[in-house]
Amino acid sequence: MYRRNPAGLSRRDFLKSAGAMAGGIAASGAMPLASLAQSDMSGALQWNTNHNTLSVNDFKIVIENFNEEFPDIAINLINHGDSEQYYTQINTAGVAGTLPDLFYVRSFDVAPFGGRGWIHPLNDLMARDGMDLSDFWPAQVAQNSYEGQLMTLPYDFSNWAIYYNKTMFDEFGVPYPTDDWTWDECYEIAAAFQEGDPSEQTRWGLEMHQWPWLIMGLLHAGGGAIYTDDYRHCIVNNPENVATLQRLQDEMAAGNVVHRGNTPAGLDPFLTGNIAMEVQGSWAAYYILDGIGDSFEWDIVKFPRGSTGLSAVSAAGGAWGIATNTADLDVAWEFCKYITNTESTNILISNQLRSLPGRLSSVPRWEEVAGTDIWKGRKVQVFTDQMLNDAINWSYPVYQGEFDAAWNARIISVFEGNDPEEMLRQVEEEANAAADRYFEDE
Amino acid sequence: MFNSDLLRREAIQGYLFILPWFIGFLVFTAGPLTAALGFSFTDWNGVSAMEFIGFENYIQLSQDSRFWQSLKVTLVFTFFFLILNIIIGFALALVMNQPVRGMRLFRTIYYLPAVLSGVAVAVLWAILFHREFGALNWLLGFVGIKRIGWLVSESWALPSIIIMELWRVGSTIIIFLAGLQGIPPELYEAAEVDGANRRWRLWSITIPLMSPSIFFVLIVGFINAMQVFTQAYIMTRGGPNYATFFYSMNLYQTTFRELRLGYASAQAGVLFVIIFLITLGIIWVSRYRVNYELV
């Protein structure tokens, strides 16, 4: 039911419906009763996030707004910048039964957290408050569901594109990439920027990241599957995927493409002008704008098409889950609804162009901001277009965490020259071992 | 009568003095150790019901390639780190035992890194090891060595962590220096009069007399090296391709990522047994090799 892709909608239809929804919600928000009346609901909530300082500032604004309406609900925000640390905290708190009332849950965490009974299913609450799913991205609804229940309310939804340094392209006399390009063309362009002896190299064409779900999209575009249709088995070891990784490795060996390594000492060579193009997520737009300042001109171009000619980019998102151990479900639900309503989503995502908003009704505001001065000339709309047309409509299995761990441990070695087939075989084996553990009880 | 009363009083007072330790031992070590042993026979994720599965975790462990890899990494690291630490520490201690001017300054410089550890040091070295912009490859460039991918290279990642740990050889130097200074000079003078050469003096006087210090460095170094965690957690996350996937990284992942608490307990128990057996082995060998009488 949830899995229908909106790709069938034309862009205009889609935005029109989203705009209408935004108008409706804005209108309801402007009703005197709703805005003036202060709720006498009271309580204290702990809210844990896994974001950067820029986002935390916006979280604080939303808390302030919430407290104007709900003055007696105290929100204690705790942010962990480091994901590794964040998940250690969540896992230990989960075992201890001391999970924060509301916390950040990525697409990949929905099934594991749901399976352990840590996050509260939301269908009853949604029905009680007359909410439906039509304002969310269908793919995200699928990713945020577990056993037929929506488990989290969406914050953002992300995909990938290529950020490129226009100033550097001009210097080298290379024409800017266009939206219909392929990975072959992308690597070819990257080669133009590589120069000199590898032991002295400080400029590369393209930076690629090792993150599994990014490359999963790349593999998909190359015609290779990751999981079986029922997500019960991993089948990532196939000739198509080997070929895609092999090509990437060849480009790295040639010095055209570079990776950051899985260490904290990885620098961001795009920000520092050491690289012409970077594969980056939609969430990074604002961070990159902030980091580059006016040191060079840059823009965004669509994720390239794969060797099959398929335009495909993976999508995943962030959302908020309510802990089953929360002391006051109603208060937590009220807050969860508040921070994911259109107005809050505008503040959190659209006012400064983070990733794509988790609500369709917040997209018009996002696009409006995308047309303002600081973004002028930059095609950030690539991200909305891709989400409509190219985003792969898939979910992540309950053993995605183990897949990621097996992947992360080996991918750098493949970048450095290890046999991709060997790696995919091992990843597949470990992911399936984990799958067996999860499914053996059923 | 009087005497035994006194003895009993002394015994009671003695027990009272060590009582805090004993309570701590029961509550913070023996209790958890026993509980961990119990957990190791269960399948448990900390949330759902605990299921008794007998020796299954141990059987699974024997077939778990990630486990064997983590054990291999840890043992290889421990072996090379201990050997190099002792050789370099010993050599530097011998050099620093010379009465030359400015030795105090040299000692301060060599000891300083020994007090620096943890996250900040790992961050410092992670940047130092950076392939393109790190100071280590820059320095090696002067002797014609091409850029090494230290932490991103499967073959160099573990040596990188060993090198970083050897930077902190200062504590070993201190122990060896103290040992060297405890050797009576008359022994060397007598040997010199007998016409013994340098090498003979080193092998027949210095090393035998230093054996208790070497033994101490070996035992303490071994126990610590087997538990290395922060370095890999910060610098490599166990990669690339499990090249720095220390035993503790595996435990961390099994415990806090996968929440397989029973399985992790079995792994931890095995680590304890390994440390215990190898330590006993070192002690046993030392009874024949370490020369206490001369000290």
Place this chain on the structure above:
Amino acid sequence: MAASTKTKVQDSFWSRRKRLRLQNHLLTYLVLVPGALLFLYPLLWMLSTSLKPKHQIFTYPIEWIPDTWMWSNYGEVFNQVPFWTYTVNTAVITVIGVVGTLFGSSLAAYGFARFRFPGRDALFLLMLSTMMVPIWVTLIPSFLMFRWFGWLNSYLPILVPAFFAQPFYTFLLRQFFMTVPVDLEDAARIDGANRLQIFLNVMLPLSRPALATAAIFAFFFYWNEFLLPLIYIQDQNKFPISVGISSFISEYRSDFALMMAASGMALAPPILVFFFAQRYFIQGFVISGVKG
């Protein structure tokens, strides 16, 4: 004739020694000077990088001297994260940890050093053997126990065990206590002091150097402690520097200067303590390593 031969032999003997010594000195410097530079190299690089402007960090060959001295990098760390809070937290953990360690360990050490009681040697061996128990073995049960105590998200799981004697420090202090002549205590005993009074008024004051040594070791330990706060502390406002920095670097991973500035500030207190208390630090190794 005989006498002059002897002098000649002695002359050549001494001049040979002198030559050897000179050779030795030269060799010593030849090893120590480059070695010292190598040992300082990482710290110099840290200092240099932490003071560079952004554009100078990603240049090759490396430029060691910053164009402009960016002292503001250090201030920037404070703007980005509550570094001051981290420092205060670390100081709290360290001070209480050191006090607790000295308290529990000196009591047990005195018990083991000065009393005869059945099973003493076996218990002492048992205590020493707990040094072999990896922290990982007790981690999960301890976590569940501290949860049951309601101690999560507090420093109690890190600090309370300190008060119950740590094997390494107990061993160190016992070794020292055994070297203190018993006569001094006997004098106090004749004056009617009980054993606790003797411990407090005679033994501890006499053992100041050993206590200082233990305190310094404990200082380094608690200052750098990472795993336990990583697991037990959830609230960022309670983070010690170690956990704070690990969180910081993943967010500012592209900013070498800030990372180095943060690391430098974390390392400064141990470096200072080392400079002021080098003597006790060295002594600790001597007591534990040689007389053991």
